[in-house]
Amino acid sequence: MTALDSTSTSAPARVRPRRAWVGVLVGILLVVLAGLSLFVGVSDVSPASVLAGGPDSSAASLLVVSRIPRTVAVVLVGASLGIAGLIMQMLVRNKFVEPSTTGVSEFATLGMLVAIVFAPGMAVVGKMAVAAVFGLAGTWVFLRVVRVVPVRQLVLVPLVGIMLGGVVGAVTTFVAYRLDLLQSLGQWSQGSFATVMQGRYEFVWIAGLMVGVAWLAADRFSVIGLGEEFATNLGLDYRRVVAVGMVVIAVITAAVLVTAGLIPFLGLVVPNIVSLVIGDNVRRAIPWVAGLGAVFVxxxxVLARVVRFPYEIPLSVIVGVLGAAVFLWLLLRRRGRAH
Structure with a gap:
């Protein structure tokens, strides 16, 4: 055996244990942070108080009504937004895109405003459906713009999406201002889980369902990530798979919007970190992206609840700061290889 053969056979052996240890670390962090999420807050909810008071105590009631729903919602939102970003990157074939950098979130927010203006008494599920339709339209518009506008550098694609989102966001803000609806719109556009409780988080399970759809179509998303011509030559219905991906992205964005508001950069950061560890195979990456997304959120x-305790900082502020920092690092890291 030559030295080259020895190197090629030993490299995967070194990589697999590293992946396994990273997976174990993500699982441990998920359990630990979920436990902290259940018992961190202004109200005194601790294992001791729950056990001492019994199932009818105020601590146990608060745990069931608020803390458990909030933790479940955080996990589902983190997992689903990470998957939405992963699918968006496959559709566009660009590592720097996700719903908040392509205008999809802004289109969904515009849909929420339209629902508030024309049907103020509409149920939340109806508003989510309207937001999903607008998010779907936003995904289609972005894909069309990327096809038409000649973008030669990968790092410019998200800038096109950010500009598109800026235009839509400005229109949304202007209309809300003229109709005196800025305060109503603000509760949807500010990412936070402070108001999540039993009866107000169930719609995020729809986002979890979309993660299952993404898992079923994972191999197809991997193929279309290689390009339309390559996918078509393999006999794949490219347009149908893209349509499925667009629906998954739009529904996840809308479900998260009506549950917790806008949470930026999550769908960009998490898939890129996972890609550095295990590569770009979608089926293999989905559990990693879901787990790391849940851990990140x-x-x-938890950090948003303890930084200014007993006050709570909006989650979008914490995620935005950390996500933007990682986004800049990714831009600088790939700049030399962008084409």
């Missing part, structure tokens, strides 16, 4: 949510 759980950590940020």
């Amino acid at each position: 759980l950590g940020c949510d």
Whole structure:
């Protein structure tokens, strides 16, 4: 055996244990942070108080009504937004895109405003459906713009999406201002889990369902990530798979919007970190992206509750700061290889 053969056979052996240890670390962090999320807050909810008071105590009631729903919502939001970003990157074939950098979130927010203006008494599920339709339209518009506008550098694609989102966001803010609806719109556009409780988080399970759809179509998303011509030559219905991906992205964005508001950069940061560890195979990456996304949002949510205790900082502020820092690092890291 030559030295080259020895190197090629030993490299995967070194990589697999590293992946396994990272996976174990993510699982441990998920359990630990979920436990912290259950018992961190202004009200005194601790294992001791729950056990001492019994199932009818105020601590146990608060745990069931508020803390458990909030923790479940945080996990589902982190997992689903990470998957939405992963699918968006496959559709556009660009590592720097996700719903908040392509205008999809802004289109969904515009849909929420339209629902508030024309049907103020509409149920939350109806508003979510309207936001999903607008998010779907936003995904289609972004894909069309990227096809039409000649973008030669990968790092410019998200800038096009950010500009598109800026235009839509400005229109949304202007209309809300003229109609005196800025305060109503603000509760949807500010990412936070402070108001999540039993009866107000169930719609995020729809986002979890979309993660299952993404898992079923994972191999197809991997193929279309190689390009339309390559996918078509393999006999794949490219347009149908893209349509499925667009629906998954739009529904996840809308479900998260009506549950917790806008949470930026999560769908960009998490898939890129996972890609550095295990590569770009979608089926293999989905559990990693879901787990790391849940860990990231759980950590940020706990941090938002303790930084200015007993007050709570909006989650979008923490995620935005950390996500923007990682985004800049990724831009600088890939700048030399962008084409």
